[in-house]
Amino acid sequence: MDAEAEHKRPDVLAESILRAAGMSVDDLKSLETVFRDLAASFGSKVAAQTDVAVAAEFIRIQSLEKDDIAGTIARSGLVGLVPVSKWGSRLVLAADRNFVDCGIEALFGSGGSADAGGAVRPLTAIDLSIARQIFAEVTASLDHMFSGASDSLFQVGDLVEAQHLAPNTITETRMICCEIGLKAAGRSGQILLLLPRSSFKPMQDAIARMLRQPAHHSDPTWAKKLRLEVSRARIDVEAYLQQGSMTLEQLALLKPGQILHLPKDAIDQVRLRSGHQALYKCRLGKAGSAFTVRITDPINEEEDLLDELAAG
Numbered sequence: 001m002d003a004e005a006e007h008k009r010p011d012v013l014a015e016s017i018l019r020a021a022g023m024s025v026d027d028l029k030s031l032e033t034v035f036r037d038l039a040a041s042f043g044s045k046v047a048a049q050t051d052v053a054v055a056a057e058f059i060r061i062q063s064l065e066k067d068d069i070a071g072t073i074a075r076s077g078l079v080g081l082v083p084v085s086k087w088g089s090r091l092v093l094a095a096d097r098n099f100v101d102c103g104i105e106a107l108f109g110s111g112g113s114a115d116a117g118g119a120v121r122p123l124t125a126i127d128l129s130i131a132r133q134i135f136a137e138v139t140a141s142l143d144h145m146f147s148g149a150s151d152s153l154f155q156v157g158d159l160v161e162a163q164h165l166a167p168n169t170i171t172e173t174r175m176i177c178c179e180i181g182l183k184a185a186g187r188s189g190q191i192l193l194l195l196p197r198s199s200f201k202p203m204q205d206a207i208a209r210m211l212r213q214p215a216h217h218s219d220p221t222w223a224k225k226l227r228l229e230v231s232r233a234r235i236d237v238e239a240y241l242q243q244g245s246m247t248l249e250q251l252a253l254l255k256p257g258q259i260l261h262l263p264k265d266a267i268d269q270v271r272l273r274s275g276h277q278a279l280y281k282c283r284l285g286k287a288g289s290a291f292t293v294r295i296t297d298p299i300n301e302e303e304d305l306l307d308e309l310a311a312g
Contacts, residue, residue, distance in 0.1 A: 031207075031229055031230065031233075032058070032061055033226060033229045034145055035061055035178045035180070035193070036058040037145065037225075038141050038144075038145050039056045039181075040056070040058075041144050041145070042056045042141040042180065043055055043056030043057070045141060046103070046106060046134065046137055046182070049107060050106050050107055050184075052105070052185050053184065053185075054182070055182075055183045055184075056180060056181065056182050057180070057181050058180055059179040059180060059181050060178075061179070062177050062179075063174060063175070064174065064175050064176075064177045065173065065174055066172070066173045069170065069172060069173075069174075069194070070170075072094065072177065072192065072194075073162055073165065073170060073194075074162060075162075076094035076096055076162045077095060077096050077097035077099070077100055077161065077162060078094075078095050078097070078099075078128075078160070078161055079092065079093070079094050079095075079159070079161075079162050080094075080095075080135045080160075081157040081158050081160075081169075082139060082154050084153055084154055084202075086151075086153055087199055088198060088202075089196060089198040089199040089202065090196065090198075091142075091193065091195055091196070091199060092192075092194040092196075093135055093138060093139075093156075093192070093193060093194075094162070094194060095189065096189050098188060098189030099134075099182055099189025099190055099191050100123070100127065100189065101189065102183065102185075103130060103133075103134035103184075103189075104130050104131075105184055105185045105187050106182075106184035107130060107133070131159060132156060132159055136156050138180075138191065139155065139156055142154045146203065146206040146207075147206065170194075174197060175194045175195055175196050175197075176194070176195040176200075177192055177193070177195075179192050180192075207226065207230060235275075236275075237272060237273070237279075238272070238273060238274075239270055239272050239282060239293045240271055240273065241262070241269055241271075241284070242266075242269045242270075242271060266284075267283060268281075268284075268296075270282040270283060270284050271299065272293065278299040279299060280295045280296070281295075281296045281297045281298075281299055282294060282295050282296060
């Protein structure tokens with residue numbers, strides 16, 4: 001039994017980190033594989049509806065600050081707002097005009113070459129209807145990635161030409177931007193998937209659920225690649241010392257220079273955590289001039305709670 005528990009311990013630790021430790025914007029870049037496979041899924045869905053040769057490819061993923069977000073959207077041709085009610089979030093799809101024309105050509109065009117020198121005509125109601133269909137294939141691919149297509153999380157809302165987008169419609173100060181290219185009938189265009197901070201934690205939880213249930217995933221190879229990429233993400237880990245409890249009055253009277261007395265067994269009261277998730281009990285030590293912590297036991301929160309209740 002002890003050997004079995006020891007074998008499961010790393011998986012429990014990995015799940016705790018994925019579930020509770022917040023990933024930074026830079027850490028999410030390690031999920032490039034997710035968006036690369038999303039592009040492949042999107043390309044397959046469009047290709048299944050036409051005899052025209054269609055290809056979609058992942059181009060890059062980057063973080064955008066507020067000014068860059070505004071400039072990127074202003075340069076796009078068509079913007080789609082995608083509310084995700086179960087995540088309490090909203091994604092933004094921003095496609096250039098070439099992407100819209102490419103989608104129209106793929107599904108209903110004559111296969112003629114693009115008129116690069118001609119003036120750009122306004123989008124008609126039919127154009128917008130076809131564009132909505134293409135955008136819906138992007139959201140269907142998002143569903144495939146983050147819900148296993150078992151639930152419809154992403155719904156295309158309003159489609160608005162970028163020049164007519166109301167000011168302050170998008171107020172996020174930092175977003176992840178994934179760029180995907182579409183090629184069909186000699187045309188090519190790009191669509192951007194803009195993900196706000198509010199989507200990071202739900203996305204992380206969705207990935208963690210898939211990692212815990214690989215047997216139910218339709219693509220084991222994808223799950224393996226995803227596990228590898230997520231395992232490379234860097235997170236903050238901290239060791240801290242439990243001082244005990246204080247009254248609010250004592251806390252309010254604290255001041256610089258004041259000395260707090262630690263418990264006699266303070267050396268054994270070090271804990272290791274990531275985010276709000278406690279991971280291990282540790283013992284404080286020293287190696288040369290550097291302080292160290294030795295990991296002793298994994299933290300069992302239920303057991304610790306019972307011990308606290310028993311101690312009164």
